[in-house]
Amino acid sequence: MRATKREELVGKALLAFYAHGFHATGMDRLVVETGISKTSMYKHFRSKDDLILAAIQLRDTQFRDWLFRRMKALGGTPREQLLAMFDALGEWCDEPGFRGCLFVKAASEFQEPDHPIHIQAAAHKAQLLGHLSELAALAGAAEPKALARQLLILKEGAIVTAQVEGCREATAQAKAAATILLDQVLAH
Amino acid sequence: MRATKREELVGKALLAFYAHGFHATGMDRLVVETGISKTSMYKHFRSKDDLILAAIQLRDTQFRDWLFRRMKALGGTPREQLLAMFDALGEWCDEPGFRGCLFVKAASEFQEPDHPIHIQAAAHKAQLLGHLSELAALAGAAEPKALARQLLILKEGAIVTAQVEGCREATAQAKAAATILLDQVLAH
DNA sequence: GCAAAAATGAACAGATCGGTACACTTTGTC
């Protein structure tokens, strides 16, 4: 069966929000870019914020599925998977439509820490941290959470650098740093 | 002589943009928060974007002055100064009004790479990179630019993490990672 | 103290914002 109108709306809205920003994307623009009537939008979502929240939730599963799958495909051992994260990120940064991390943008445009959209963005990062932490433990790190946090900091920094400066070597530099960290922390 | 009205405007506008975001801060709100009439604003700046640009330029010098001064105060040798950057960032992140990096926000809200505001944000990062690169060279790094880039990635990642997740240990974790990097790269 | 410059307040323009009302058409199902 085909995707429901609601799923189609959320998917297309996600693209529009990512391409232009949340506040900068008005509902009338969404009508044009999604091809779905405003009436229909407000039948599925009470407010723009609710639609944004759904779009971010979609992106959360989309991105984690993609990243974790790619890490597994590019790396065998847990250690290799952790390093492969930066290769995967490098592929993403080189894509034409790359605009940085949607969750960082969301947390920036909805700054209040108790705003649902901000909370959702933070939850995504926590999910990433959890996965990295598991891999770090499997890799034999004495303090997997600390290592995972450091790798996640490198990931965020690389993406921000790629977005703001358009720096093409950011993910490679982050990987080089991560390699040193892993060599230092892991017995091998 | 006291600060000119223009400087007062830019300074207060900077605070408002930082606290609420660029698109979310309307000119009428600026009138209230700065106490300066709209007529006067548009006599000093042709458009809101021009005002934003001036605010970002002010922040550029403000932030670099503060950070470099603090690095120098907290660290003696170039190596110590590089590590002290994360202590300084930690102080900043713990401040009540901390909302993350204004330049990352600016680059997020004005995504087009050729937009003047985006360019200004990127220029700020380039300035930081230059300073770190000089320090890395003084510290005796074989590849100062690569090391500087890695440290800058850690810095960006730590700030994003502190902002999005409200993570208090981000700068300390970044410093721990930076310490390992410096130990690995620098003869000592 | 006087003239020029700077700043003010308030009203206004035209566009766009998020969101709603309503009559109509398409779609899916039994």
Add this chain to the structure above:
DNA sequence: GACAAAGTGTACCGATCTGTTCATTTTTGC
């Protein structure tokens, strides 16, 4: 094929957006 559900188009609401106009008041320099 009928009926209900879902989707559409358009016009509209009040609020807000950036930016302007203009007459008045405040500040400044000489």
